[in-house]
Amino acid sequence: MDWRVVYMGGVFISLFLFVMLISKRQKSTADKILSTWLFFAVIHQALIGWYASNKMSDMPALIGWELPFPFLHGPFLYLYILFLTGQQRQGWRSILHFVPAVLVAIILAPVLGSMSVPEKLGAIAPVRFEALFQWMVRGIIVSGVVYVVLSLVLLRRHKQNVAVQFSNTDKITLNWLRYLIGGMGVIWVVVIFFESAQSLYVVVALFIFFIGYFGIRQVGIFSNPPPAHEVYLPAVVQAPEAEVVADVADVADKKVKYEKTGLTEAEASRIHTALTTLMRTQECYKDSELTLGDLAKTLEIHPAILSQVINSKEEKSFYDYINTLRVEAFKQLLLKPDSQQYTLLSLAFECGFNSKTSFNRNFKKITQLSPSSYVKEMNISVQTGE
Template sequence: MLYLSGVFIAFFLTFLLLTKRNKSSADFILCGWLFTIGVNLLTHYLFLTHQYKEYPSFILLGFTLPLLYGPFLYLYVRKQTSPKPFSAVQLLHFLPFVICNLSFLSFYMAPFDERVSIFKHEGREFKIELLFRLYGIYISGIIYVIISLFILYRFRKNMVQQFSNTEKINFKWLLYLIIWIGLIWGLVLWNDNANIIYGAVAVFIMWLGYFGIKQVQVFNYSNSFFTAEESLTKVITSPIAIGEDKKYQKSGLTQENIDDIHCRLLEVLNEEKPFVNPNLTLNELSQLLKVHPNYLSQVINSKENKNFYELINEKRIEEFLHKISEPESRQYTFLAIAFECGFNSKTSFNRNFKKYMGITPTEYQKKL
């Protein structure tokens, strides 16, 4: 029942993703991954119930499917944390799966009775191929979990340079997903009982289903946040305050450029207050100033001794303090005013308020 429940949930989630509107590349990757897990669990269930006598080739194919877990994990994490379009070159990650199945080509082409006989004798004729499959799964799992963790770590480390609100893009759920896969691979490496391993996979599917219900962004998350990162590769050209300064274009910023951009930055922040947009990105602010996002980030770091995230949220706190000092704001709650100033969650507001003021909003309110 555990296996069948996992199979049902995997296929059900696959169906939900296929019927979802405005599907992203990440949705298609997750869809393929869930379907693969569902088929893998189904083939193991058929093997346990001795139905290999009816579906020997299908079951063997299922035994090679764990070679796809690592590539799917890597591609999913990469797509969720990068705006770069899917490339056909990335299909090379599935090459080990293809090679593994080609090594069993003689099995697939053998007569039906012979294939059943091979299963009955535990694949004695394919000991080398089965060993190749096993170590391929080991190596694939370890490598792709490590690479996925590195990609996620790098993204989470750098996102404060590009985004003013990080609650919706911190990808904690993605970290949990990688940890889950890592634990399953730990079982593969240190446990010889296939039932325990596939049982863990079934529980993983159930957990993912529950998580998908509780955390909608797993299946409905938009990549609109990543336009900032994508535009980092594009130079925004403008004659405003930059002119044709070759040193600015080729050798980096001069001190005069830095001072000019910083001056215009403070002017825009104080007069136009773009920080009230809860999803303000470095790219959007750089477009207002008509400078390259990398240059703007450099100016913020050097002149303000802050990253983009810290600067924008500091401005939001300053705007909040200004608003609560106005008599007409007394009819509103602190949180309502905080949302008006650009914060998108109570947690984000409380954390940044305490960092800037040294006390919590509640403690500050008691002093008024």
């Protein structure tokens, strides 16, 4: 097999994804970061294809300029996840992540300018700069490992935020982020443990194919997402600003439990009662895409306050609270005679679950039984198929 086809395929896929992103309407900051990343990926892949085609001697001035690019991929991965998951604080600091790549480029400018063509082509060992290039390779490895670890930390925080704000997680970007981080991790494993340049080129090209395939399948990455529900940055949900406290009546009698928001026990009870009434009368939990922000908007309170009330009064996260209501609704629905003609999954969808996996996982977590085992134990006649 001619692996040059794979390398050049990576170039065209990167270019295709880049064009898809820049043509996307209403681009977020995360979209702009990803499109910039893909732009540099196109250049990097082109250099790889150029090397693989043994065309270095045609333009020797470009030899060596592939070294700064690996210092870009880690920061782009980290910043993309940071902004996609809403965990950014001060945007101007983001530029500091690219300092190593810029420093490498500045150092390389005089070094590559002083090297002869035979040295660049490897016909003569570049003894003068051998130590420098070795340190750069070590720096590339350190950069890759550090940013993969940092990205995993962001993913972990995002998972916690998802439980705070979302009632269903199957369609959240967790899998997309796992694919990105996992793919980058594989690349750095190849860099560290395999000395073959061909192996690295192949795995980079395959990674581009990989993110292209899953990125196009993931709603909202390369296309415009459907109308969004109310979602807030993690910092907003976890720590409301001081002026938000003024939205809550009578905050003079503060309790330690609610000292972050200045919420009194009486006011927390009132909000909890209003929430319970809302759930009973409007059955909001049946909306499979329900978010904490949706409920907060309906109740006309700050999402951080609502989250705190749910945590303290229900002793659950928003995610567990809503899915507990869905499980209870499902159990009640099972008792109706008309339900016998439907499958367990169709009844689960009626109660707000959006996938079989989510339904089975949450039902077993709450009841300690699988749905089919529960039906058998309760001696309920219902279709158990999908």
